[in-house]
Amino acid sequence: MTSDCGVYTLSELTTMGWTTDDIKRARRAETLTPIAHGWVRAAGADSQAVAAVTAGGALSCVSALRFHQAHGHPDIWIPPGHGDTHVRLSKYRKSTPRPSDPFRWCQGYGQPLPVTTAVDTIPVAIGCAARCLAAEEWIAVVDSILYTTEWTIPDLQAEMGRVARSVSAMFDRCDARSQSGTESIVRLRLIANGFDVEVQPSIGGREHADLRTGSLLIECDGESYHSDRAAFGNDRRRDRMTMLDRWMTMRLTYDDVLYGWDDVLEEIRALTRPDRHRIRRRNDPRRIIE
Ligand SMILES: [Zn+2]
Incomplete structure (x- = not known):
């Protein structure tokens, strides 16, 4: 019992x-x-x-x-x-x-x-x-x-x-590092759409984001996330830290993933397109200085 x-x-x-x-x-x-x-x-x-x-x-x-x-x-x-x-x-x-x-x-x-x-x-x-x-x-x-x-x-x-073998196959796709249902679903859907996904990538040496694909970090909030000021402040600090390393961060809510996934997927595709980097570089102010 x-x-x-x-x-x-x-x-x-x-x-x-x-x-x-x-x-x-x-x-x-x-x-x-x-x-x-x-x-x-x-x-x-x-x-x-x-x-x-x-x-x-x-x-x-x-x-x-x-x-x-x-x-x-x-x-x-x-x-x-x-x-x-x-x-x-x-x-x-x-x-x-x-x-x-x-x-x-x-x-x-x-x-x-x-x-x-x-x-x-x-x-x-x-x-x-x-x-x-x-x-x-x-x-x-x-x-x-x-x-x-x-x-x-x-x-x-x-x-x-x-x-059944189908259940063993589902166990093979599980990941004990996932910190929310939202994160698990984003991981599975990105992999199903052909993205290479790193789970809990290291940022700034000591901390971890939820997911990474290319240069895009994805942070997934659970249903009851951000109920306290400390978590909210911590997220902002992490965003600043990742900007220093030139990562992009996308924050997804539970509702974004469960009810607005098609739009989210299009945005992730646009942000991780291989030519996106070159287009951005053309307007990079440092390039003008050079
Ligand atoms: Zn049942």
Whole structure:
């Protein structure tokens, strides 16, 4: 059990130190209520976890990631949309899901796993999400897990069970250095468009920008960035520093990338065109002095 959602198997309760008598007493006092064979809920249990278990599955995929985001892992990036409740069917559930269920039943690409916790662990949840999310969204989610939690790719893979080759291929495109979902998506889209991209290039010897392609540095702001004066001031200082080294800096917001990408891509193409440098040089004041 990684986070307490208030829904337990009897073996989880035993692991937590409950005796059979404790469980019987709690059931009589109705502080634990049975909700499915072998499962009980406590008062105040997570309503989505209760619904998932009652239906014969576990809260999984983006819904489980959202649960973990709210319970100890606030920096896991979750792409916009995907608001349905995603539930993973247990390997041992005999009946098929009903179309009338108020869920999205999802299973990922790997071998079916049993349900042992009401909310899937982070590795099982991302295995499930491999099918529900677009590849770039999935990679950005995994990048954020690698950057902000103690999980590594081998650890995640070890708990995910056997996965399809397409999932292994997506792991190969992940980068633990990425510092925001915005940055991950810009990296993936630039590479897909044929740009050479350096991740976290060194600037001024001691600091790093987010991305570099040619002489263009790209800084990507997360959704809630620049809420404080220190970060704002630091960015301005970095901009001055990179100007001294004759880099250009482009700052992209979350909305620029998620909702205005076509324009951003055209601007990056224009700024990194090989002939741009020559055109600029013709008007370079130093040239006139020479
Ligand atoms: Zn899903």
